[in-house]
Amino acid sequence: MPDDLAYTPIQRDPPNSSLAQGQKVNMSNQAEHPALLIPGPIEFDDAVLLSMGHFSQSHVGPPFVATFGETLSMLRKLFQTSNPASQPFVISGSGTLGWDLVAANLIERGEDALVLHTGYFADSFAECFETYGIKATQLKAPIGDRPQLPEVEKALKEKHYKLLTVTHVDTSTGVLSEIKALSELVHRVSPDTLVVVDGVCSVGCEEICFDEWGIDVVLTASQKAIGCPPGLSILMCSERAMETFKNRKTPPASYFASFKNWLPIMQNYEAKKPSYFATPPTQLINALHTTLTQILSRPLSERFAAHSEASRRIKSTVTSYGLKQLATKPENQANGMTAMYLPEGVKAAEILPNILKKGVIFAGGLHKEIAAKYIRFGHMGVSVTDPKRDDIDRALNALKEGLYEAGVKV
Template sequence: MVPSTNFLLFLFFFSVFFLSGTSRRTKVGAAGVRLNLDGGITLDGASRGKLTSPSQATQRLSLISRHLDQRLPLPELNTPFSTERNSLPSDDLEYNPLHRSTTITTPLPPPFSSSPNTSTSTIMSTQAPHSTLLIPGPIEFDDAVLQSMAHYAESHVGPGFVKTFGETLSMVRKLFQSTDPAAQPIVVSGSGTLGWDIVASNLVEKGENALVLHTGYFADSFATCLETYGANATQIKAPIGDRPSFEQIEQALKEKPYKVVTITHVDTSTGVLSDIKRVAEIVRRVSPETLVVVDGVCSVGCEEIAFDAWDIDVVLTASQKAIGCPPGLSILMLSGRAVNVFQNRKTPPAAYYASLANWLPIMKNYESFKPSYFATPATQLVHALHTTLSQITARPMPERFAAHAQASARVKAAIEGLGLQQLAAKPENQAHAMTAIWLPEGLAAPDVLPGLLKRGVIFAAGLHKECPTKYIRFGHMGVSVTDPARKDIDNALAALKDALADAKQAKGL
């Protein structure tokens, strides 16, 4: 058996360090680096002096951490320990893993494929072979995002994590296209549903009115959440695949005062896209004090949202959809108006963990790079969020929206070419991150989804309670759209065509 690289390194440094006798200094290599038995490092020549500056400590810990990655290629290591014995506070610094991902296209192994001629699937180099996840969230994740979750353990109030979290909050502002200093981004451990609780328990008081614009399953759930905290929720319901008219919304606002109006930007049960810009304009004209609350769980990162320009008060979302981070983070953006409404409540917030009284000062401190504590953040997930937001905000947001619009147009054209129809029949109602597809008469979701899975593709069944088996849902967002090396969308469309043909043949249609 050939010894591993790390084992050989261990033997080398063991012999150098422990066989050096009682000498205060032991020479390591020819690079002029000397290691003190008390844990210090001394350099010869022009580099003489201990490595105690932040930049030197960063380099040292980066080398150590990269060796802990246990992936090649490995840079030269200049310390005998895999971790520091006498770590200084300045050593608690962010580690950015080397990006070593490679896109490899290979045939899917059984049971994902049944013949040598089945479609291929893109498998990222550091991810195990798997069927491509194309549901409306969670989605496929970029290698670098997953690697960033392998960050070593660190204190949630240490300088390294505080810096990472502060930068993450600043990038959330860019994600929502907000520069208003009165607005406040929030990132809390939890799912997108926690965003409903934060809104309902902090911005609406018992007995106040909430207008819920219904475009599918999630409006019902948001209304139930509001009622749980004592609000009076009124829904304007649209037929399946449609959205309330602007005239209906304006008329409702004129009939009585509402504390909030909630809109599901993209309802993942129907694939319906709401025009939140137009709704916000109506609210500001008819009832300017009413808060505009957007459920953007399936829209943030793929549908245009101009938080400041459109005068929105709250957008709530989750990490695992178009943002491209694993599940577990609830993300919100609050306007200055919304913060003022909370601060002028007549009664205390109706929640503890979800209370803005607890979270607002924490978020302000972290964004100012000050350690703060209320509840322990999900440090590994925050690193993943930092990585994906760095990727997203590296390019202008309009480019990202355009990429999703183009992919959506391609999907919808292919769906039409297969003779299929969407739940959202009107083009202006169709989301760009997903497509909800009516199945042909005589077929149900259980007839088609196994055929997709056999070809290495995962779609979702229907979710609307009135017709859950009559349609399927295709999520096309995030890295599956933005990474030009991936062929997820093309493979999925080919798989759908074949799976439908097999299902029809099996049913004799």
């Protein structure tokens, strides 16, 4: 962060009265609160939260322009792209805005998109495409699995698709997709098709090699493994994706989500020049700068290894409790979250309040066909990487006790 920036202390909330006596959560300097272990938003580092308390800055003044410019350059490192023609975007909004950015700029009305389905979020991406008059064909896998490469190959040979989308980790099922092999397949079978990755639940905890794997777009959001409060839509586009945008036959199908409006702004900020289309959320950009500085201070490989190690431990522990995951095959299992079925007769709505009493918040099910039957445990960011925190052990114990109280023999 540029050194003219000084922090003011953040206002502390009174201790959270919903915690039972003796269930204090040790969270450094933050007010006591239950550990938020849903698959996003996640727990945030103190320094990141303090950045949100920054005094007000002009969004076109040199200090903030420097912060934003550095943030965009750091994103290139996070996504592992060294091609200067790759283009990062950081825009006020949530992960959902990433879908609109893709639909409004990289494909045109009447064209076809192939949407690989591993859960709830593919349905929503497809719905977003339809809103823009784009024909979305979904290739679905059974719950807990992902479409297999030969099926994708067959679909790509049957019709020309302008782009293919894949959810790297579907947050509703905890299913991980294989981006490298998929991208290789698309380049081989349908070389014009853009490879678009929804990385909302993967960027920051799953490996992504943007250049090496030949990805055209990764869209994500601030609030999951990147470790910044919600409110930012983050996108990395390849040179090829930007060429596709420049060669559009029709204007972008949105005003706020138009690359035409945002591209010069992103390019100017990165060149440390002021410019304006719509006011950026200055406090959030400060927070993103802080978390990216922290993440990039260590090799990314260490971060991914820490997430996969924690995930292995969590998955083997919950298996020892008798719980089955939605994603049954080890290679399909996400490293930043675990979605697990509850034992017969135990409902999410019953067990989650018990777990909360022990100082831990898990999420209920989201996949509409089985929502009441499973729960989700998010293990991303500081809960995994900060050795001072005991969130993961606390969560595993809370789950064990919660099951026991629900009459399950653990």
